[in-house]
Amino acid sequence: MKSSRLVSILLLLQTRGRMTAAQLAEELEVSVRTVYRDTEALAAAGVPLYADAGHAGGYRLLDGYRTRLTGLTPGEAEALFLSGVPGPAAQLGLGPVLAAAQLKVRAALPAELRDHADRISGRFHLDAPGWYTDADDTPFLPAVADAVWNGRVLHVTYRRWREPTDVERRLEPYGLVLKAGRWYVVAGPGPRTFRVDQILELAATGEGFERPGDFDLAAYWAAHQRDFLSRLHRAQAVVRLAPGVALAGPAGDAVRANGRTDEDGWTVATVPIESLDRAHGDFLRLGTGIEVLEPAELRDRIAATAAELVRRYGD
Incomplete structure (x- = not known):
């Protein structure tokens, strides 16, 4: 936890310039005393961190001390921040992770590209669900996402539209898809598609599975949509x-x-x-x-x- 906080302090100063101990404490949700200890630890580790006294004082990094991402065009930097969708990330339990990742990317960008990224973030907002619809209740989404990431089998009770409605299924989750505000899990054997909000019960197992090496989630979903429309x-x-x-x-x-x-x-x-x-x-x-x-x-x-x-x- 402390190492993550030290990196956050470094990136905040790298991105925003001079910040007071109180501002850092508020941003990191810690005490001012903790900020004092952390800045001392950064200085002891060789980070060129300086504290200016007085009314306009605060902590700052030596000018020129920063890590830059190279090879990014303005369009690529804009796309990075446009692709960060906070709502779905939060549903997956990745809200803080996304925020930290964007902070790191922004801190590493040169000033010109940072301005492009900030302009995109301030002018475009993606709200995937349609009007007049309540968000699906997906309490098992983080567990499904964890199983997708770690390649673990799930045992679920699933509600489908035809009789018998409630069935038991063993899923080998290959990937998650967000379509029009609704989450789907693509799982083997098959593979087949399941709505995450129709999972009634879920039991995670320690059993692993081998995801097919040639499986392409995007290609599967495109074919699934074509098949769905042809049957519809x-x-x-x-x-x-x-x-x-x-x-x-x-x-x-x-x-x-x-x-x-x-x-x-x-x-x-x-x-x-x-x-x-x-x-x-x-x-x-x-x-x-x-x-x-x-x-x-x-x-x-x-x-x-x-x-x-x-x-x-x-x-």
Whole structure:
């Protein structure tokens, strides 16, 4: 603990310049007396640390005493600080580690690159979850992350959507993925994908496993998403879209790929749909900006809903 604190003092002074003992104590959440002892230890170890007395005094390092990272371009320095996502890091139990790592990187950057990194941190903030959704309750996320990192088998009770809902599973966790604010663990054998928030019970074991040497988490996840979407959108619908009306996701891609404009200026396209129920709700949200041509069952359901709305709201 003390060695980590000594490094933190060194990096704080290297980054911020002169700091008083009280400022260091507040930053490190220790007493001023502890700061005095730590600075004496740094000086005894040969660190060129000086204390200036007086109202504007404080501790400072000898000018030019710093360790620099070499080879970083301004864009690379910006990317380093843009990629640090404090929310997910905190969920994984790595919040303090991330903060310490960013402090070390920032302290080692030359002044020009440090300014670039600070500008990125002050102008961009990533908030992954969508609006109107509560964060998933993932109490076992740190334990899963630890098993991923250390290559340890997990025994879990997992809740799935089909019967039987609660099942026992032995997982060999290969990696974690954060998608739209929700955590997934990719685990063998298989591999297969599990939602971390659906783990009801977890027992860590001392049993190790061999992660396949050719396993690529990013490539697996990309293939998993393609497979998921192909299984999700098994049906199709033919629609007309008013000028300026757009569909999102795979349906939007289909409109851009095969859409054609008719004599009224509307766009006719064949789009994938998940189910009649889902398409019924999705298309109704577009109001008069869409007309369903096929399938007949979906067109009839939307017409029946429109007729019911007329009866309910009409004179």
